Amino acid sequence: MxxxxxxxxxxxxxxxxxxxxxxxxxxxxxxxxxxxxxxxxxxxxxxxxxxxxxxxxxxxxxxxxxxxxxxxxxxxxxxxxxxxxxxMGPEVYKCIPLHIENIYEIGSDLVANAVAAFTKFQQHCLVVDFGTALTFTTVSDEPAILGVAIAPGLKTAMRALSTSTAKLPDVELELPSSVLGRNTEHALQAGVLIGFTGLVEKMIERTRQELPVACKVVATGGLSSVLTPLHQQFDLIDPHLTLEGIRYLLLQYNAR
Missing domain, CATH: 3.30.420.40 (ATPase, nucleotide binding domain)
Structure with a gap:
């Protein structure tokens, strides 16, 4: 255990x-x-x-x-x-055949995501992690982490609006059916949630354009299930992906 x-x-x-x-x-x-x-x-x-x-x-x-x-x-x-x-840190990363350019800078959660995705698919992968930050981690079949993109997470963006403005409340993360907000809550949900749907779609599109081969797209994070229109974009939605990666790194370190 x-x-x-x-x-x-x-x-x-x-x-x-x-x-x-x-x-x-x-x-x-x-x-x-x-x-x-x-x-x-x-x-x-x-x-x-x-x-x-x-x-x-x-x-x-x-x-x-x-x-x-x-x-x-x-x-x-x-x-x-x-x-x-x-x-998790540089000493642990040295136990796996994953090339990481900024070994002392990259977040251990991003490394865990990359390791877990590559272990599952053994090919180019893009991991979209819906957490406090919205992160995009691309790993190649060498394997190597090719790059990372970071944006504010859904709750972070919503909280920024509610705390930085006098009249915008904190609202539920529920995807509306229309971008035409009929009240303040609907307007916030439309702008953030539908806006983030477009953001993720564009990042997946650009990543695929920049890669030499096809890639698998994996979603994880506590909010990965919120943006339902995106589900068709993902080959896998795995809420345990980061934990899987940490566990794999742990086993490799203990087996050294």
Missing amino acids: DLVIDIGNTNIVYGIYDQNRWVHQWRVETDIQQDELYYGMHLRSLFLEYGIKLNAIQYIGLSSVVPPLTEVISGMVAKLLGSDVVV
Whole structure:
């Protein structure tokens, strides 16, 4: 049984992998003000609620794009479970045959996405990750990460509008049927959600134009299911893709 942790700007995702499948996945709101005690109590309660023994975890892998929480969470988990935590980074990347040009700069979540997509398809892939940021990671069949594009995520864009303006509220992420907004909520949904649909379609189109061969397109992230018109653009929608990549990196590192 393995524990995989993905620390993002909005959520911390814990995944329990056992017998060739993800048996549990839990999301906790990311809060950089909290300490080891807070996160430790929460994780311990989850283990207790789902009947998981603390000594049942064999390997632990952690990816983080929130530096203040990397040591907090890794330290908490190591103390709670009494096991070493492998933190994704350059030393781990060296254990896989994936060429990364900016090995000390790229986010570990993007590397995990690239590794998981290539492992699944063994060819050129584009990973679209709908998270706090909307990211596009392209990996070749060499394999190598060819490049990354980053835009604000859906919730980030919506929150920016509601917090930076006096009269625009925070609204639900529901795709409207028309771009002709009949009220403020509808107008925001039309502008952001339908606008983001066009953004993603254009990025997929441009990526395919710039590649020498056809590529698979994979979607992941907590909001990957929101923009339903895009689903026909994807060869795979995998909410566990980042966790899969972290786990693969973890296994390769431990097998070195």
